[in-house]
Amino acid sequence: LTPLLQRMGVRIHDAWAARRLADGWTYGPQRDDLKKEHPCLVPWEDLPPEEQEMDLVTARTAVAVLIEIVNDV
Secondary structure, eight states: OHHHHHHHHHHHHHHHHHHHHHTTOEEOSSOBTTTTEETTOSOGGGSOHHHHHHHHHHHHHHHHHHHHHHHHO
């Protein structure tokens, strides 16, 4: 399950970054909403561990919801 969650975390980050880039955001060393700069607009592997963990929490939550739905069917 860990490799699956890892891949999901990467995809979750990639989707977030794609939305930001489409909205005109770029990389910046500090978040600046006025300039639309964000330090997490980097590949998932380059994120700080705490940022990676946020994506992994989302992945774990999604899997848990899917399991719950399957069990209810």
